[in-house]
Amino acid sequence: MKTVFYVAVMRGKDWILVERGRPLNTVTFESPSHNATILSGLNVLRLKGQLLDITLIAQGQTFHAHKVVLASCSDYFRAMFTDAMLESRQSEICLNGVTAAGMRLLLEYAYTSRLALNLANVQDVLSAASHIQLVAVVEACSNYLQSQLDLDNCVDIATISETYSLKQLRTVVYRYMCSHLVEFSRSSEFSRLHPAQLEHLLGCDFPVDCPEVEVLDITLRWLQNSHLDSHSRSIWTSRLLRKIHVAELSWKEIDTILKAQDPLLVRNEYSERICQNLEGTRSAGSISNQLAQQQPSQKSQSYIPPSSPSLVNSRGMTMAIVKVGGFGLGGITNEITYMQPSTGKWRHLTSIPHVEQCNFGTAVLNNDLYVVGGCFNQSLQENIHPFGFRYSPIRDSWATMAPMQRERCRFSLNVVAGCLYAVGGVSEGDGPVPECERYDPDTDSWEKICPLPGASTQHAAATLDGYLYVSGGLDRDIVLSSVKRYDIEKDRWELLSPLLTPRADHTMLTYKGRLYVCGGWLDDEITGNRMLVDRIDCYDPSLDRWTRITAVPTPRYQAGIVALDTKIYFIGGYHSDDMFDTATGIECYDMSSNSWSSGLKYPQDIWEHTCATLYIPTCRDDMEVLSSTT
Secondary structure (H helix, E strand, O other): OOOOOEEEEEEOOEEEEEEOOOOOOOOOOOOOOHHHHHHHHHHHHHHHOOOOOEEEEEOOEEEEEOHHHHHHHOHHHHHHHHOOOHHHHOOEEEOOOOOHHHHHHHHHHHHHOOOOOOOOOHHHHHHHHHHHOOHHHHHHHHHHHHHOOOOOOHHHHHHHHHHOOOHHHHHHHHHHHHHOHHHHHOOHHHHHOOHHHHHHHHHOOOOOOOOHHHHHHHHHHHHHHOOOOHHHHHHHHHHHHOOOOHHHOOHHHHHHHHHHHOOOHHHOHHHHHHHHHOOOOOOHHHHHHHHHOOOOOOOOOOOOOOOOOOOOOOOOEEEEEEEEOOEEOOEEOOEEEEEOOOOOOEEEEEEOOOOOOEOOEEEEEOOEEEEEOOEEEEOOEEEEOOOEEEEEOOOOEEEEEOOOOOOOEOOEEEEEOOEEEEEOOEEOOOEEOOOEEEEEOOOOEEEEEOOOOOOOEOOEEEEEOOEEEEEOOEEOOEEOOOEEEEEOOOOEEEEEOOOOOOOEOOEEEEEOOEEEEEOOEEEOOOOOOEEEOOEEEEEEOOOOEEEEEEEOOOOOEOOEEEEEOOEEEEEOOEOOOOOOOEOOEEEEEEOOOOEEEEEEEOOOOOEOOEEEEEEEEOOOOOOOEOOOOO
16 A cells, blocks of 8 residues: 655645645636525525524514625625624614515515515515615616606606615606606696606706797696695796796797686786796896786687797707718728717717718708718629618617618708708719709608709708708819709709809808808819819808808818808818828817817818717717727
8 A cells, every 4th residue: 555645835825735746736616506505505594494693673573584694785784783783782673664575575685686576566675675775676676667667657756766866767767757748747647746856857957859838838837736835836936937948938939828828827926926037038027018018818728839940949958060970090980979069079979770881961850860872882882872861869769761762972962941952963873963852751752853954963052041052063074163052942943153163072051141162172274183172162142242261271181061150160081182191180160250270189080971960968878988099
């Protein structure tokens, strides 16, 4: 028989046994089922009443458990049993404010990791979990309530979120109420709102589904139907009406609302108080006096909201510059990003739901972003298509629309009188085309309209005073200087004074009744090479005359050019035919002061993209800032 000798050797801070002459082969074993085995074993001990060392009392009912189990999953019990508290030496703990039903379910969870939630027990569980600080269960209850949210229970869930300080749930509930405000205000649940809850709803920065004049109507109806005493009504009338965006209302709208509430309401003291609290941007005396001069109707009439503007309501929305598609160092992209000029940060918004494409038409109608037509590569061949998509920033979702009657790319897409107009462009196998068509969003259909006087592609277009203007572009290899205006009533085009300089791939914008053309290029008459147009020109339609306004400090090809307020932004592009000579700096021309500024940057190299302005919800779940690759 062989005798084996071992020696103790110190490795680091540990002693190990080593066979004389060779090390031991150590294997670490870890059981994947050990945690479940321990938990199951503890639950068996509980059910058999073995090794129990604590009794919990809730609503007079007793529950037996192990201190170590309770302390391992609850900060409340861990502090109670390990610190020098009186309860640490007691065998019975009375839990005031915790229901027996809630305690029973939480013990089941502590010993099994399972919890069956429903609308009948969730509040008991949430109350108990909040009391004994079971964070995971509180979060589970919040998520469950969020999944069950509807108009019938939103007030109760709002109250629960406020009672237990569930900030995320509260945000979700009030966002839901705002997005369904019209329907919610007509339900019996709306009258159950506490005044402070209605004040928070009116003050939170979430989009609503109705014009501001209807928000005022909803608020006044709540006040009329509330059971507040006279003193409380006066206080809450003042507080609630301060949350109305008076700048979006006219006194005539206020008059209509008041008469809809009560045909004699404009004469009484309550009306005067409303007018005083709605002073906002106009004097209270002015509103009161103007309303007092109105003759009251003989009978009450329901309020009928005016036709919806392009944006239903600016509540919870902020105007942003949007970059759509384009090219980057990684190739073509369908990514759409946005920037609020006040922050200077570009964030991801969405992506076009199509294979990577370019040279499409973009337009904004009723604050929906339309991306129509364009082309994509397949087997090294350019494919032009007629399909279009509509993006809603409020719903953060895309929808398809009827395809154009003709596939086209490198065309213009603009809004005139509530319809989209697709003009010219390049069509499959035909090169530049003069055909134009109009899209009616109400019928989701396209129809042909009068074609251009001549074929054109890579032109610019803009809407002014109900007319559609088209400038420059290409007809085969010829850069155009022509300017055309389309009359939607007469369905005809007319020629206007030409551009001061021929342009292709440029942009046309409107400001204070005038047109501005920016960017673009033309052919050098001597060399035949492309050269940038470095001027902004302005057109006065009353004089049918163009004038030169300013020089662009850094001319660029394929830039995104867009106007917001009084400023024109030049975003991205490249300085020369060398595709790596890109421009990330953003230059800005202020039309009101005739001055240039810079400082903002797009974080990546981009060109051949389009830009637009769009109202974006202020509070978005996805606020990812675009990272820089330059």
